[in-house]
Amino acid sequence: MKRLHKIKGKERVSSSLPFFLKKPFFILVIFCFLLFSSGCTDVDDSGNEAELVEVTEDVNNSDSEAGMVEVTNLNQIDEALTKGPVVLKLGSKGCIPCQEQEEVLAELLPMYQDSASIMLIDVKEQPEFATTFGVRVIPDTCIITGIEDGKYMYMRPDGSKSSERANARFLGVADKETLSETLEEAIESRNIVG
Numbered sequence: 001m002k003r004l005h006k007i008k009g010k011e012r013v014s015s016s017l018p019f020f021l022k023k024p025f026f027i028l029v030i031f032c033f034l035l036f037s038s039g040c041t042d043v044d045d046s047g048n049e050a051e052l053v054e055v056t057e058d059v060n061n062s063d064s065e066a067g068m069v070e071v072t073n074l075n076q077i078d079e080a081l082t083k084g085p086v087v088l089k090l091g092s093k094g095c096i097p098c099q100e101q102e103e104v105l106a107e108l109l110p111m112y113q114d115s116a117s118i119m120l121i122d123v124k125e126q127p128e129f130a131t132t133f134g135v136r137v138i139p140d141t142c143i144i145t146g147i148e149d150g151k152y153m154y155m156r157p158d159g160s161k162s163s164e165r166a167n168a169r170f171l172g173v174a175d176k177e178t179l180s181e182t183l184e185e186a187i188e189s190r191n192i193v194g
Helices: 019-037 074-081 096-112 127-132 176-193
Strands: 002-007 010-015 086-091 117-122 140-148 151-155 169-171
Touching: 074 086, 074 117, 074 140, 086 096, 096 117, 096 176, 140 176, 151 176
Parallel strands: 086 117
Antiparallel strands: 002 010, 086 140, 140 151, 140 169
16 A cells, blocks of 8 residues: 655655455545535524523513514513423524424414414524524424423423433424324323423
8 A cells, every 4th residue: 555656766655446446435534524514503502601681572571472482582481481391493494404393384384373382593693592492403492391400301201301401302393193192292291380
C-alpha cells in the first residue's frame, strides 16, 4: 500500500487505497454526508439559560376559537395543564417534517379541544426551549399530563408516566393513532387522579 516516489531527488512515501476500495470509500463518505446533513437536526444548543418572555396569547380565552397555541413562555403550558393534558410539538416553521406533524395535530384538535391543549414551540424563534426540553432532533412531540414536585410529567406510549421526557417523546412525525391513544391514556390518568 505504500509507494515510494522520487520528486526532484527527494524520496517521499505516500499511501493510497487500492483502486477497488476507492469507489466504496467515496460512496460511504457521500452517504454519511447526506445522512448527517439532511432532515431537521439543526437545533441551536447554546446552553443559555431560559429567560422569561412576555405571554402573547391567552390559552384560557374562551371567546376565541380553540386552536393550536404558539408557546412563548412556560407559564402558558402550566395554565393549559389546569384544563387537561398538553400535546407539545417542538419544531420549526421551515422544517417539512414539522409541518407534517402539525397537520396530524390539526386532525386531533377537534377531537380533544374540550379535554386537552395542543401547543407548539418554534425552537428557532425560542432557542431557550430547545435547551429546556433537551431537543436534538425536530419534530419532537410529547404529551404532558401534569406537574409533580415541580417537574413536568409525561405520558409514555405504553400508558405509564415519567418525569423523564427522553422516555416519553415522539421523534419525527408521529402518526395520529399513536398520539391519540397516548393522549387518551393521559386524559384517563388525569380523570382517575382528579
